[in-house]
Amino acid sequence: MIFQVLSELAQISGLTAFISVVITTILSLIVLIKYIKTRQFLIFNFFLCIVFTSSPWYSSGVGYLYWVLTRGAFLNYPVYVLVGMVGVPIAILAWLNVYTTTLKPDKKKLLLLIYGVASIFFEVYLFYFLIFAPGAPINSLLGVFPDPTNLMDMDYKGFVLVFLGVSILTACVTGVHFALNSMKKEENIEIRWKGRFLFVGFLLFGISAIFDAIIEMTPVLLLIIRILLVLANFFFYIGFILPKWSKKLLSIKEEALRTH
Numbered sequence: 082m083i084f085q086v087l088s089e090l091a092q093i094s095g096l097t098a099f100i101s102v103v104i105t106t107i108l109s110l111i112v113l114i115k116y117i118k119t120r121q122f123l124i125f126n127f128f129l130c131i132v133f134t135s136s137p138w139y140s141s142g143v144g145y146l147y148w149v150l151t152r153g154a155f156l157n158y159p160v161y162v163l164v165g166m167v168g169v170p171i172a173i174l175a176w177l178n179v180y181t182t183t184l185k186p187d188k189k190k191l192l193l194l195i196y197g198v199a200s201i202f203f204e205v206y207l208f209y210f211l212i213f214a215p216g217a218p219i220n221s222l223l224g225v226f227p228d229p230t231n232l233m234d235m236d237y238k239g240f241v242l243v244f245l246g247v248s249i250l251t252a253c254v255t256g257v258h259f260a261l262n263s264m265k266k267e268e269n270i271e272i273r274w275k276g277r278f279l280f281v282g283f284l285l286f287g288i289s290a291i292f293d294a295i296i297e298m299t300p301v302l303l304l305i306i307r308i309l310l311v312l313a314n315f316f317f318y319i320g321f322i323l324p325k326w327s328k329k330l331l332s333i334k335e336e337a338l339r340t341h
Contacts, residue, residue, distance in 0.1 A: 087148065088228065093300050095145025095233040097307035102142035104311050105135045108318040115322055123182065126175040127321040131314060133172035134252075134286065137245065138310065140165030141233045155232045159211040162223055166207060166241060170200030173248040180255045184262060196251075203244045249290050256283035260320070274331055275320045282316030285309045 087095070109131040116124040143164050144156045156164070174196055181189035210217050224237040237245060260283060263276025289309040296302065319327050 087233065090298060090300055090303065091228070091233045092145075093303055094298070095141055095148065097304060098138045098141035098233070099143075099145045101135060101138055101307055101311050101314075105131065105314050108314055111324075112318065112322060123179055124321070126179045127317075129171055129175035130179070131317055131321070133168035133175070134317070135310065135314065136168040136172060137165050137290075138307075139168070140235070144233055158219070161232075161235065162207065162211060162241075165235070166237075166245075167204065169245060169248055170196075170203055173252060174200060176252055177255070180259055184259060199244065203240065206240050246294075249287070253283055253287040256286075271323055271328070274327075275323050277320075278316045278323075279320035282313050282320055285313035285316065289313060 109128055112124065112128040112131055116128055140156065140161045144161060147156055148154065155161075174193065177192055177196055178189075181192055185192070207223070210219050210222050220238070222239040223241050224235040226232050226234070227236050228234075257280060260276045260280035263272050263279065266272040266276070289306050292302075293306050293310075298306070318324075
């Protein structure tokens with residue numbers, strides 16, 4: 082097998098994406114354990130959100146691991162696209178279920194129906210052009226690697242790009258609204274803190290996703306963006322669950338504030 086060389090930027094992209102995937106997986110497993118203990122369906126939705134929010138970065142992380150283990154081979158095009166994109170509809174539907182159940186129960190059926198239909202079309206679109214239409218111009222319909230020395234990062238095209246953009250925008254707008262609403266719950270300090278953490282999480286996720294998509298990256302900027310992504314998932318985890326250690330830390334801070 083001929084060793085295929087990656088540029089420095091591609092290696093940083095793949096390595097940081099892989100680290101992000103590992104951390105996200107650990108956090109999501111903690112949330113899954115919480116669901117198994119409580120059997121609360123919304124917590125299971127939180128688990129799906131955390132797992133699949135980082136889907137677009139999975140292909141880069143998995144691709145880098147594959148490149149290392151095979152000593153220079155790359156994921157083939159269909160596998161790369163499916164690993165990165167097939168979970169995106171799950172993330173947005175799980176989040177909208179949480180959002181509408183909590184704040185917009187009267188609009189729940191309509192919103193889930195709209196996004197459900199769009200998600201089905203998205204999945205059919207992916208599989209059709211990847212598997213059943215081998216002669217289709219998939220580079221313009223799905224995505225293209227702009228740099229032959231960087232097969233860790235794809236520029237998505239066509240309906241994939243539209244669906245991805247709308248999903249990110251929807252998640253950020255509804256997420257910020259959800260967080261701000263939680264921060265107004267004066268009678269419940271835990272919910273207020275959850276809202277604060279979620280606000281930071283959605284803010285960091287929006288920044289990292291948008292900048293990763295539209296800004297020409299340098300190694301340093303790419304590292305910063307991936308750190309923001311990891312921090313976003315960390316704040317999602319705290320905001321969704323508010324684990325015991327964070328409650329203890331916050332109670333210490335509250336007591337410290339009262340003494341001044």
